Amino acid sequence: MSTLRTPAELAEAGLIAPERLAEIERVAGRYAVAISPAMADLIDRADPSDPIARQFVPDAAELATTPEERQDPIGDLAHSPVEGIVHRYPDRVLLKAVHVCPVYCRFCFRREMVGPQGLGTLTPEALEKAFAYIADHPEIWEVILTGGDPLVLSARRLSELMRRLSVIDHVKVVRFHTRVPAVEPHRIDESLIAALKASGKIVYVALHANHPRELTPEARAACARLVDSGIVMLSQSVLLRGINDDPDTLAALMRAFVETRIRPYYLHHPDLAPGTGHFRLSLEEGRALVAGLRGRISGLCQPTYVLDIPGGYGKAVIAPDTVKQQDGCWTVSDFRGGEHAYPPEH
Ligand SMILES: *Cc1c(COP(=O)(O)O)cnc(C)c1O
Ligand code: SF4
Secondary structure (H helix, E strand, C coil): CCCECCHHHHHHCCCCCHHHHHHHHHHHHHCCCCECHHHHHHCCCCCCCCHHHHHHCCCHHHHCCCCCCCCCCCCCHHHCCCCCEEEEECCEEEEECCCCCCCCCCCCCCCCCCCCCCCCCCCHHHHHHHHHHHHHCCCCCEEEEECCCHHHCCHHHHHHHHHHHHCCCCCCEEEEEECHHHHCHHHCCHHHHHHHCCCCCEEEEEEECCCHHHCCHHHHHHHHHHHHCCCEEEEEEECCCCCCCCHHHHHHHHHHHHHCCEEEEEEECCCCCCCCHHHCCCHHHHHHHHHHHHHHCCHHHCCEEEEEECCCCEEEECCCCCEEEECCEEEEECCCCCEEEECCCC
């Protein structure tokens, strides 16, 4: 079985009803579609609201856009000094070498940039300029490969890129953001792992997954290979209506990460990407869900809930409201909602 890419292939695989073909063709004409074999297998055809299907199978709801949605929701373009680089924070840059992914998420925040009609792969000349930019900026401590999904590159191409970074002394950490260990776990083999480590820098891999079922035994084994090789893993998830917006699913997802030796890192509030209104929930709902995790599961399982401020202002932590100051005294709330003066009155 190979990756499903057209509405006809989705219909043939039993993932969309034949009578929906025409509307799905319209969605596919606008936004990229791909479902890897591992994810297609994971979809429960009998469940009309299957959380895996909802992430990858196109839906007519994507044709509806709302006024607040934006082509470039997190303002990448405003902070791109050279093609392929986003430099928003002083000490780290994004390096977007590819705009291809092994699956296309229906809620993708870069959906106008990724896929066959997206920004494509950097030309050798553009890559040259991107590396020159990193080399010329000694304040860049970390290079974050994202895209697109950098792990779609062959081991040979990745090790070429990593060798370019190895000679830039001020870069100490290389981070990859990827879905590959879960959606194409067999790709995580010895040669790919060697390529990820070819820079000689400290390597972090942030796995994007949104539902505990994505952490299949094969996915967990792929992550174990990465972690056993000395790579540190982090998680990255998007809070999505109908996929993980309930306390049990979120708790199970965070536990699945920790059981896989992946430290929960970010839980993103959904971005204002076009045609994604059906996935969005309010900040209030998000905060209540995240606050509910605190008392319920281990501290190891707590992600940081963040919002990328539209326009390119960066990420803001949506911290729970646990401390208040009134008339010079502090009040701290516990996980049950009880309130305590700090410092305590004797
Ligand atoms: C999200 C992001 C980063 C990474 O931020 P961290 O908080 O370090 O994970 C870096 N650069 C840009 C432009 C980003 O959008
Ligand atoms: S893997 Fe990331 S960049 Fe690719 S479609 Fe999904 S959210 Fe977008």
